[in-house]
Amino acid sequence: MSIALPRLTMSAADFEARLAELLNRTQPFDAAVEETVRGIIERVRCEGDAALLALTAEFDELVLQVPSDLELPKTRLDQARAALPDELSAALEQAAQRIRAFHERQFETSWQYQEADGTRLGQQVTPLERVGLYVPGGKAAYPSSVLMTAIPASVAGVSELIMVVPTPRGVVDDGVLAAAALAGVDRVFRVGGAQAVAALAFGTATVPRVDKIVGPGNIFVAAAKKQVLGEVGIDLIAGPSEVVVICDSGADPDWVAMDLFAQAEHDELAQSILISPDRRMIDRVVAAIDTALPQMERAAIIEQALANHGALIEVATLEQAVDLANRIAPEHLELMVAQPEPLLARVRHAGAVFCGYYSAESLGDYCAGPNHVLPTAGTARFSSPLGVYDFQKRSSVIHCSADSAAALSQVAARLARAEKLTAHARSAEYRGQS
Numbered sequence: 001m002s003i004a005l006p007r008l009t010m011s012a013a014d015f016e017a018r019l020a021e022l023l024n025r026t027q028p029f030d031a032a033v034e035e036t037v038r039g040i041i042e043r044v045r046c047e048g049d050a051a052l053l054a055l056t057a058e059f060d061e062l063v064l065q066v067p068s069d070l071e072l073p074k075t076r077l078d079q080a081r082a083a084l085p086d087e088l089s090a091a092l093e094q095a096a097q098r099i100r101a102f103h104e105r106q107f108e109t110s111w112q113y114q115e116a117d118g119t120r121l122g123q124q125v126t127p128l129e130r131v132g133l134y135v136p137g138g139k140a141a142y143p144s145s146v147l148m149t150a151i152p153a154s155v156a157g158v159s160e161l162i163m164v165v166p167t168p169r170g171v172v173d174d175g176v177l178a179a180a181a182l183a184g185v186d187r188v189f190r191v192g193g194a195q196a197v198a199a200l201a202f203g204t205a206t207v208p209r210v211d212k213i214v215g216p217g218n219i220f221v222a223a224a225k226k227q228v229l230g231e232v233g234i235d236l237i238a239g240p241s242e243v244v245v246i247c248d249s250g251a252d253p254d255w256v257a258m259d260l261f262a263q264a265e266h267d268e269l270a271q272s273i274l275i276s277p278d279r280r281m282i283d284r285v286v287a288a289i290d291t292a293l294p295q296m297e298r299a300a301i302i303e304q305a306l307a308n309h310g311a312l313i314e315v316a317t318l319e320q321a322v323d324l325a326n327r328i329a330p331e332h333l334e335l336m337v338a339q340p341e342p343l344l345a346r347v348r349h350a351g352a353v354f355c356g357y358y359s360a361e362s363l364g365d366y367c368a369g370p371n372h373v374l375p376t377a378g379t380a381r382f383s384s385p386l387g388v389y390d391f392q393k394r395s396s397v398i399h400c401s402a403d404s405a406a407a408l409s410q411v412a413a414r415l416a417r418a419e420k421l422t423a424h425a426r427s428a429e430y431r432g433q434s
Contacts, residue, residue, distance in 0.1 A: 351374030
């Protein structure tokens, strides 16, 4: 099997035009999707639990009799954890331990300092009170996503973790529920789609309103998160998964090919890009792709993703490769080179960077420790991975003494009067006169 995988050469005259076409990842939501989601959100906001029951019956083919049936009892989570095969249970526990250890290092604490005039300034850091975790269900079941969203929220000190997960035709994934039990999720509701996002954003008699919604979902979930932003916080609006692999002549072409496959198998819109200064290495990777592809369970998806959104790019140097990667700002960046550290120092825009031949991106997806909820579609230029800091708020603290207020009032009053805000000026001046 041979894929018509696009090949680009940076020195070619048409390179910039072809690169721009490759990186045109902006995919505005279809107007019909936006309208459908808007209607679902409004229905849940107005009808509450009744809408959730009706929409769950319609979309998930699951008929629930009363609103209380929406919630899975805590004992069901414990049963799922106990029912897992020993090897899977051990893998989840090891992953959870590593994820928690990494995120504990991100914890921010409050701080203050005092100036010579007696003014005390600082920042008070507090956790969010209640967070909603959206988790895909049915065939697309991801226990790892439960760990990656719930554990940093738990480390931040969030008081209550509410998970929503669709259970089409009543199918419940034990791995997802076991991960919820392991990560300390407080309540789980079997509802999904835009209706679940709406329930978390506005609350119903049964589903509590949250302060922030995090977690992956389909296009309807993404559109719903976009529409409720402002009513609640969200993590990000995720696009298709993507990886850029930079390799030198010492990389194993079979490893490179499989890492490209690992992103491409997510869905037909995923993007896998190889950049190398070694033309022979690119040729060897092409041969490895052709050999390995027929063995893949999701070969058709991989082939379509690589043909439509993938690329093999030849550059002059590894440094040029990193500079190009910075322009792409990928979700995942692999530095499959003998000496990754000098290149790492040049990286400016990437959701996660995997250094060396042995650092497979899939290790980061599951158990290395850092979060796998990452910015996509070039948003790594200004966004960061999900972390503990996403579940903490910061409040500024200002404590003026009488002496410091007298000095500051003069400055504030002058600036306020320059802006023609008289009340501001007099408010400050009152403190200076006391």
